[in-house]
């Protein structure tokens with residue numbers, strides 16, 4: 001029998017079910033009487049599922065985020081392993097070309113997928129493992145067609161011992177410019193654990209730095225883990241990694257089915273995948289020979305999980321790099337304040353790319369004061385005129401508006417009634433195709449009112465503009481140019497983004513209208529004008545991070561302009577053209593803004609100069625929600641006194657920014673501490689006590705450590 005070890009899975013009887021568990025600790029004794037102990041029915045694994053470093057990461061995650069270890073470990077594992085499947089790739093089955101197969105073969109001249117499969121298989125003369133087929137973008141269908149045509153076959157062999165040395169690179173790297181080289185020299189010379197902030201303006205060639213750092217890592221037969229914010233939105237980035245190297249790239253994202261996810265996970269754990277690229281949860285992917293971690297767009301909010309285990313993958317990545325004793329590169333044009341704050345005491349080392357790579361020059365910024373100017377589709381006349389000029393010069397223009405749908409509200413022109421969600425404290429958004437009212441907070445939908453429910457007047461008007469309305473107006477203004485809308489409603493099909501990007505890349509003069517989806521990471525060489533329709537929202541946010549977010553968004557969106565030889569222009573419509581944030585950004589840069597804003601945070605003792613945890617609660621009754629939080633607050637006060645914890649402030653409880661959502665009443669209590677350690681000391685005792693609270697089972701509550709969303 002195999003020896004018991006921490007990290008092995010077992011099947012255990014639980015009531016009248018069998019469940020899968022992980023051995024978390026081994027003890028000779030138990031406080032539970034022997035008669036009550038049950039025997040595990042099966043030992044599933046022969047060796048621990050997770051390498052030691054990852055096991056430690058999970059334990060740390062569980063304690064840092066005050067989340068149960070069981071659930072933490074379970075979040076870290078692919079679904080199939082949670083269900084007790086063996087930790088093996090589909091099988092050690094390989095696909096191989098048969099002699100006489102070549103890409104120009106007449107039998108596949110009209111089958112591009114099969115042609116591509118032949119090209120890929122040709123690079124794997126000893127066979128391509130099943131686990132990698134999906135990762136390399138091939139389909140089973142294509143391979144089976146090749147098999148029927150006598151061009152490929154399946155063989156059964158273990159893939160691990162037969163791969164022949166191949167050149168590492170599939171294409172020649174770009175020649176790094178001076179700043180890129182300086183960054184690379186620093187990163188490559190360092191040994192062990194180092195945190196690098198690669199702060200590079202948009203278009204400065206951060207990706208090229210990642211690629212060359214990865215090359216170095218692969219040369220030492222080590223693996224690189226790359227976290228990116230959203231995979232579906234940036235197929236171009238993935239393509240660049242695949243195109244560069246001859247090593248298998250495992251990609252982990254939400255579009256994978258359970259089997260594909262497990263195969264990719266195993267390819268990473270076995271060391272077969274040289275590069276592992278994934279979104280947030282990929283931080284829990286085991287690596288056989290970790291060498292480098294990269295977090296692209298480190299400021300991005302999508303790294304923070306907003307429910308269940310509320311971890312921040314960027315922060316975990318730094319801790320993981322420490323556990324693995326490897327370098328980590330945090331890349332961004334607009335670093336988060338947390339990261340900037342870590343640069344000052346020298347915990348992180350800053351590398352700067354201040355110039356755009358190649359021949360591209362930075363865009364020029366300009367605020368357009370729209371006070372008392374008429375807006376149509378959210379746009380002022382001067383903006384429309386400017387767009388016309390860019391289009392006529394054969395260029396593309398991008399319009400950013402952070403609201404999808406036709407209009408954010410529907411209003412009665414007679415009495416001022418507005419369409420509201422019945423389940424939330426929010427207005428319904430009017431959508432046009434199909435015509436419906438949507439609540440963007442709870443997802444509920446209903447048909448558009450024909451007359452005002454309050455005064456029966458028929459004159460109901462859409463107020464304000466969303467992407468649909470902007471699109472409609474642009475089509476009217478520029479009937480001769482295509483208008484492409486990119487938001488969550490037009491991008492529902494899997495390939496929609498890819499085909500849209502291909503169209504933009506073709507370079508035809510056109511107008512792009514879109515939300516955040518357009519802001520991130522894309523390379524649009526022919527966009528010369530970027531217009532931000534409404535910058536004012538972020539300037540008045542109730543969240544103290546509002547300005548930081550707004551500045552990041554403006555810089556990221558602006559970064560889509562002028563990425564090639566053609567210079568770019570950025571226009572920001574605002575009612576507050578003399579707002580300090582806008583002045584900092586338009587006349588200086590993000591650093592200037594960040595310096596000023598960080599100083600303000602320091603004065604106010606807000607993060608990153610203090611540490612926060614947010615206790616959220618919701619229930620069907622507002623009174624119950626508040627009672628729970630009031631008592632939680634009292635409990636925390638007692639505990640701070642009895643533990644002798646100082647420098648902790650309790651703010652609230654207060655209603656959440658949207659008090660009622662999906663029919664539930666929500667409120668929150670903020671805990672603010674000068675020291676991370678005191679915060680955790682309090683949280684630890686407080687949460688154990690809260691779990692015993694009589695209301696804890698009637699109110700839905702959660703703790704969010706380092707919340708990003710207030």
Ligand code: ADP
Pocket residue numbers: 174175176177180200201202203204205206207208357358523
């Ligand atoms: P970032 O990620 O910093 O926004 P990218 O890595 O996307 O920038 O690079 C922007 C563009 O510059 C890309 O088209 C890239 O191919 C090009 N580029 C990057 N480095 C170089 C270089 N050293 N020489 C020439 N072009 C480069």
Ligand code: ZN
Pocket residue numbers: 412413414415416417452453454455456457
């Ligand atoms: Zn009315």
Ligand code: ZN
Pocket residue numbers: 421422423424426439440441442443444662
């Ligand atoms: Zn709603």
